[in-house]
Amino acid sequence: MNAKTSSLPAERKRGSGVKLVYDMLRDEILKLTLPPGSPVDEVQLAERFGMSRTPIREALVRLASEGLVETLPNRSTLVSNIDVLNLHTFFDAITLMYRVTTRLAAQHHRSEDLVAIRAQQAKFAAAVAMQDALAMISTNRQFHAAIAEAGRNPYYYGLFVRLLDDGRRILRLYYQSFDDRLPEEYVHEHEDMIAAIAARDIARADTLARAHADQIVRQIQRLFAADTRQDIPL
Amino acid sequence: MNAKTSSLPAERKRGSGVKLVYDMLRDEILKLTLPPGSPVDEVQLAERFGMSRTPIREALVRLASEGLVETLPNRSTLVSNIDVLNLHTFFDAITLMYRVTTRLAAQHHRSEDLVAIRAQQAKFAAAVAMQDALAMISTNRQFHAAIAEAGRNPYYYGLFVRLLDDGRRILRLYYQSFDDRLPEEYVHEHEDMIAAIAARDIARADTLARAHADQIVRQIQRLFAADTRQDIPL
DNA sequence: AGTATGCAACTTGTCGACATAAATCCAGCG
DNA sequence: CGCTGGATTTATGTCGACAAGTTGCATACT
Structure with missing residues (x-):
């Protein structure tokens, strides 16, 4: 306007x-x-x-x-509307894609991929440091997209970026309705994932990716649970 | 023309x-x-x-x-060209989608889904019985798409149909360059998958889906291996 | 008064035409 | 004889306009 x-x-x-x-x-x-x-x-x-x-x-x-x-x-x-009722399908799919792309990145990444991933992680850390929720949301997407690209599977990449974009809308919904309490642990989780990828430790990459996904899913679920709960004293 | x-x-x-x-x-x-x-x-x-x-x-x-x-x-x-060089990414993704969608179908299917799946399976069996390679290719796609739909995850469904369509092109390439030797075991594998889904046996559905995917992947790989192999007597 | 009907304004789907960027061809030059 | 450069040609990108369908309102009728 x-x-x-x-x-x-x-x-x-x-x-x-x-x-x-x-x-x-x-x-x-x-x-x-x-x-x-x-x-x-x-x-x-x-x-x-x-x-x-x-x-x-x-x-x-x-x-x-x-x-x-x-x-x-x-x-x-x-x-398009954000389908709040079928969020579980979103959670299911994005968790799987987190795991698969991170695993593949650990397997197939080249040195230049790590450079790109670390660059995105730097931007993400900066966004968190500045408590800029919007920048954090978009840099987080860029970070994971870079990992997916290092995995070199265009099918997974396509689905994953679509999921990340949908997630951007959902997260945006979250951070505009609540005060911006930005979780710093994401930065450390990202660092650990980079280390696992660089070490080509597939099992550890998988574990970290799953934990990261669980973290995010739980946070969103907490939001929606809190949103619909009525605070009735008994 | x-x-x-x-x-x-x-x-x-x-x-x-x-x-x-x-x-x-x-x-x-x-x-x-x-x-x-x-x-x-x-x-x-x-x-x-x-x-x-x-x-x-x-x-x-x-x-x-x-x-x-x-x-x-x-x-x-x-x-678009069929990327023969990166077929492994296709195999990887379609195997995972076979498994995931079949698992989800076992979990979430309703009775009407089974009707739709069995209808597609009947068409598939008819195509195999008539040794109609083209009809088999498209009915096979419809069969697995019906399973994916029963899984009720639009993200997986979207990726899967895309993979199945790419597979349609690859298979078509196969059946037009070789004589049509149609594998009847696919029909039985399909039947087993339906039974596992109907019984809501997730583990068995997963196992069968993986075996089915391996079967198809191996067959395509055999084709390409045979295609590039030169028959040099030593 | 409430409902049905027809008109009017608006929005989308499609069309034919024009402008522009590659690809091709031809001529001139080294 | 081969290469470079410009004109021609072809197909794409964009435009303004028209046609068809939809929405809303006003009017008339039960």
Whole structure:
């Protein structure tokens, strides 16, 4: 609303339009700037980005195929809801992906992968040190995505980043509704995971990944439990 | 080429265009009617389907986001290649998904799921009985997709169907280059899996799924090993 | 007064056309 | 004879406009 997120309609390079819109919308959806369920108007976006509806539509098709927006035929397209009821499927899948990608990273990583992973971990530690919840959320995703990339399995990588993105929305929901109590132990857990990967200790990488996932799952579950509990004195 | 796969340009319902093109192209890609690496021309498709380029493009964007086609900026878009070099990542992922989805089906299935699974299994058995390799490939996919659906985890389901589709292309490659020697033991393995799921025996479901996956993986590996081996007498 | 019906405004789906970036071809030069 | 450079050609990316479907409101009818 205020401080219009205007993008100056300066001339873009041919073909950059769709990617621009896609990245922008994706980021706003994951940051909950576009809240779940809110309608996405094509002409509005068209004039906001200073382009025609065609590239907007292509970006929306991409977002729809990734499940970030839902498009009702001949009606509006909406930002997808966060399915709070089926969170257990999310927990199950992300725990498995944490384990599998970390194991594979321990097996297949090369030296340059460790550099990338450590760089992301540095950014993550900085975000935690500054108590910047938003930066922590996105750098945490980058950290684990880097590990998944070192595992060199595009199938796992694709599912994992999708899960991490969904997790970004959920975590964002968490940190905006509660005071930011940032868990520093994540930093140490990350360090341990890096060490296990570097040592190619697959069993230990698996154990750490599972513990890390359990940690995160429990924290989110605590949130939702606390959220729905009514404090009735008896 | 011959027997033109023309679709009469009769008037379609508004909004059905994209889905039509998407389903058609997807099927042709998976059946290798459109071989990997072949270019996909927009105007050609446009006149073939009797519609404008716009819906064609949207279908291509969807296919691209699923990895079935690759679109080079400002250049042509090609049918994705089958990455023979990195087949092990495919084997690894599909084995895990076989196991996970079958386990979850044993846990969460309802009675109507078993009906759907048995229906697909019947079609699969019929295809094997008729020695119809193509029908076997697609019914096999439907069978395992039904199991995955019974597991009720959309994340796993999404990855699994993607893997099964990639597998469809690989198998198709197999059965068109070799004589069709259809393994009947798959039918029995499927039956055993259904029994384990119905009995909610998670451990047995896991074991069977792993064995089934190993079976398929070994068969494909045998193919590629035989394909590259040169028969040099010493 | 409440409900059904028709009109109007808006949004999406599709179209044909234009602008632009690669690929190709041809000519000129070394 | 081969290489470089520009014009041509082809296909993509984008645009503005039209058509069809949907929503909401106003009006009329029971």
